[in-house]
Amino acid sequence: MKKDRLFGGEDDGKDGVKMYDVSIVNRVAVGDILRRSASRYPEKTAFVQHDRKWTFREVDQLCNQFANFLLSSGLKKGDTIATICTNSFEFIVTIYGISKAGLIWVPINPGISFEEKKYILQQVKAKLIIGDQMLVQEKLEEYKTFARTIILEGDFEKFYSLFKDQAVEEPLTDIHDRDVAQIMFTSGTTGNPKGVMISHLAVYIASLGNIIEMGLKQDDITTVLMPIFHCAQHTFTTSFLHIGATSVIFNKFAPEELMKNIEKEKITWTFMLPMMYKAILHHPKRKNYDLSSLRTCMYAMAPMDRPTLEKLIKELDADFVLGTGQTEIYPATMMFKPEEQLRRFGSYWGVSSLINDTAVMDEEGNILPKGQIGEIVHRGPNVMIGYLNNEEETLESRKFGWHHTGDLGYWDEDGQLVFVDRKKDLIKTGGENVASIKVEQVLLMHDKVANAVAVGLPHERWVEAVTAFVVPKPDVEISEKEILEHCKKHLGKFQVPKSVIFLEQLPMTTTGKIQKHVLRKRYNDFYINNRSTSYEV
Structure with a gap:
């Protein structure tokens, strides 16, 4: 039987008619994003790091080669690959190559303890570990007791030598939309970290929702500045891959280096923490750089105080937007949009993304009206499959048919959601809640x-x-x-x-x-x- 290289159809032996699985015809897979963008924008720059650039065609082919390398090494669909990496182009190829191969990406935060890393590796039964040299070298022999290990040395040519002989065509992998694409672990602030199983569908739909809600454009030039092992940066990098925009990769936040690149690459869109924006705002050399290309600045993780926000909007002359979400419900889930930023102040999360329903719920599962504080709950295709090896926590997280965030909030009179606090962070003092x-x-x-x-x-x-x-x-x-x-x-x-x-x-x-x-x-x-x-x- 012959297979269609692109879609995997099989010849039924009768008049050359090919039979196609419905899951292939209706396929939703993260790796497909690169193929489509490479078809539309083959010679357009997809990624920039330092002085090197890669086109969409090159990125797609490199990810195909890496996917073929993984599969040729004996890995099978559903196997887990753990990464312990910081931002780099090699890491980008690794992430999307894993997706194209139908394998499961398990990003491990390099900043957690070695004991936590071991716990995650045991939970996911990793078949391969890929890590930056400086992050894994000290414990390399211990990592090898868990799985085969590949070290990224910060040299793309050395990395490429691993798979340069592989075919540039996409591997024939049967991927279903509800297959697990990645397992991301929560921070584990109250116990062991929980593994969040996320489907191809969740990543795919969330990244498309971001394009519409944020007004992302094909001619945008954006940053990969926040850690891409985290859901927020990953979802927006995927969004910009969808739309055919250019992404500039940063290994760390260095204010002057960022400003140099904003001027040089004409960066239009960035995502940073409020403290990073403050560092730019108050940098003694800020006036030396032309930052006028910035069109949109997204912030998250922490509130932005009013004086800082007002000064940033005035001096950078860019739109600011707050994005929120969770690993468990792939971001962005809600957005406090530019037109609202200076109209109202406080802990505003704004309105739901078009792919989500959002409500405020009491302990009995009743949906509360405007003005009443309760738990913020969501529904939508970006909700996780569940917690790895933890059915009890999974069921608890979706009581009453909604995903429970653990966040408290209320709707204001205009239908904007106000965040009150994390349930566990609400301070109960002298009979009052603060x-x-x-x-x-x-x-x-x-x-x-x-x-x-x-x-x-x-x-x-x-x-x-x-x-x-x-x-x-x-x-x-x-x-x-x-x-x-x-x-x-x-x-x-x-x-x-x-x-x-x-x-x-x-x-x-x-x-x-x-x-x-x-x-x-x-x-x-x-x-x-x-x-x-x-x-x-």
Whole structure:
């Protein structure tokens, strides 16, 4: 029997008529995105790193070759490949080559402990580990006890030598839309990390939704600046591959290097954390660079204080948009759009992506009306298949037929969603509930504060005492009294922190999330050890 190279049809032996599986005709697969874009924009630049560029045709063929290399090495559809990598073009080829081969990508955050990495490798039964040399060399022999290992040395030609003899044609792989495309692990702040199984359909549909909601364009030039092992950067990189845009790869955030590339490559669209935008805004050499090409700046992971946002919009003359989502429901799920940014301030998440339903629900599963606080829940094709090896948690996450986020919020009068807090981060103090994010927004408004969070710590009188952790800006003098007086001007009496703890830096994940659980654990006995301190009622 002969097979169609592209679609895998089989000759039934009668008059040359080919029989096609319905799953092939209706196929939805992440790897197909590259083939289609290569067909539409073969000579257009897809990726830039340093001074090297690759066209869509080259990227598609390289990913095909890497996919063929993986399959020729004995790996089979459904096998798992773990990666421990930072951003690079080699990593891009690895990710989408895995998808084309019908294998399952398991990105491991390089910043987690070796024990957590071992836990993930055991859970997924990895058949192959691909890692950056600097990240895996120290424990290489231990990694080899789990699976065969490939090391990326930061040299594309060395990487390419592994598979340069492979066919450039796409492998014939039977991929179904609900097949697991990747397993991403949560941060595990309350226990072992949970493996989130995500389908080809979820990634594909979410990335298309982003194009429409964000108004992405074929002539955009964007950044791969945030870690691509994280769902947020991965989904937008996939979106820009869909639309035929050019992506500039950065291995790390260096403000001046970014500004140089914005000017040189005429970057139009970027995704960064609020603290990164602040670093650009206050950089002493910012005026030396032409940043006028920027059209859209997306931020996520943390709120943007009002003075900073207003100054950024004025000085960069770009649209700012907040995107939200979860690994469990592939982002972006909601967007607070440019036209709303200066119309209303607070913890706004905005409106649902066109691919999602969003509601606010009470503990009994009742959908709440506008103005009432409850858990934010979603439905849509981008919801995870489930948690790996954890049916109980999977069922709990989809009670009442909705995906439960663990976030609290409410709808305002105009149908914009307001985020209140994570359920676990809500501070219960003296019989009142305090949203940590509200306190944080006020702290970040202070012109001497670089970063800040609010956490509830055990207290014999208040049950939990609102406590501020503040990172001052470099070379400034700031006192606890100054911070507390600032808070009293903008917060209710019960919301004002009982203490301010100054730190040089906050504990953070490599994706920019502040690890409040680390602060809770580290400072759990703070008030027990400071009983002599008097607190205002």
